[in-house]
Amino acid sequence: MKSLNKNIENHYLKEGLYEEIINRLKEQNIALNNVKRSDIAGADEFHVRGATVSKELANSIELNGLNVLDVGCGLGGPCRMLADEYNCQTTGIDLSNEYIRTANKLSELVNLNNKTTFIQGNATELPFEDNVFDVVWTQHVQMNIPDKKKFYSEINRVLKTGGYFLFYDILKKGNGEVNYPMPWASNANLSFLFKTEEMDEFLIKFGLTKIQSTNQTQTGIDFFDTLVSRLKEFGPPKMGLNVLMGETTKPKLMNLLAHLKTGELELISGVYKK
Numbered sequence: 001m002k003s004l005n006k007n008i009e010n011h012y013l014k015e016g017l018y019e020e021i022i023n024r025l026k027e028q029n030i031a032l033n034n035v036k037r038s039d040i041a042g043a044d045e046f047h048v049r050g051a052t053v054s055k056e057l058a059n060s061i062e063l064n065g066l067n068v069l070d071v072g073c074g075l076g077g078p079c080r081m082l083a084d085e086y087n088c089q090t091t092g093i094d095l096s097n098e099y100i101r102t103a104n105k106l107s108e109l110v111n112l113n114n115k116t117t118f119i120q121g122n123a124t125e126l127p128f129e130d131n132v133f134d135v136v137w138t139q140h141v142q143m144n145i146p147d148k149k150k151f152y153s154e155i156n157r158v159l160k161t162g163g164y165f166l167f168y169d170i171l172k173k174g175n176g177e178v179n180y181p182m183p184w185a186s187n188a189n190l191s192f193l194f195k196t197e198e199m200d201e202f203l204i205k206f207g208l209t210k211i212q213s214t215n216q217t218q219t220g221i222d223f224f225d226t227l228v229s230r231l232k233e234f235g236p237p238k239m240g241l242n243v244l245m246g247e248t249t250k251p252k253l254m255n256l257l258a259h260l261k262t263g264e265l266e267l268i269s270g271v272y273k274k
């Protein structure tokens, strides 16, 4: 398991990520003492439909002032949004040291470090007591995790009774082969896709109640189609997911789009209550 996690960390590794983001801000003549969350949102929300979908997920429950854990937080964009716009106290945990370093520095940059905490760690061994978070949130992470039972049981363990689990995920729908690279995996050895029904089964077994579920597949396809035509016209954005994925951005996103279109994969968001 240690070597799998190392390989996953390497898959996401982009050294000097924070410095790269700073350089790109400078290239756009954005003063570093006046950086807004929207200036970095193209890079710090690493999932289909970026900041827009995080906002929709946040609005699916009343979460003002709550204590939120983001499992597999990446660069921490959603934590900063929840801290800034919903007055949440947020904690993000992620396997990647470089992402956590960048997440902490980005929070300092936009003056949200007093309401966001980022720590390096494994989603399947959460370093928290039982029943401590009002909300547990995760977006596009479980595809890297073979032990789904442990992943969801840890989420359930740290969630308070009466608390909410919010997710937005890529799930397997068909039974065909999936082509790689994908944004979360350079090859099949790093990818552990499973189906929505299987996820539901785990969560219901743990005693959680499904409150809401939305199929986001078509919205995701529409988003990608617009993105592709914009890329053709204007080229890569100054602050997009290309900052994280570099030259591999195009093949990864095109493979994901193709499988959403053929129906092998689907995008689902939802809310469960403990």
Ligand SMILES: C[S@@+](CC[C@H](N)C(=O)[O-])C[C@H]1O[C@@H](n2cnc3c(N)ncnc32)[C@H](O)[C@@H]1O
Pocket: 008, 009, 012, 044, 045, 046, 047, 071, 072, 073, 074, 075, 076, 077, 078, 093, 094, 095, 096, 099, 121, 122, 123, 124, 138, 139, 140, 141, 144, 145, 183, 184
């Ligand atoms: C596609 S990114 C999504 C990041 C973030 N949730 C977002 O939407 O912006 C997947 C993230 O999951 C993290 N991850 C993968 N396996 C993990 C694990 N076992 N424990 C913690 N984080 C993990 C990766 O390091 C990466 O940051």
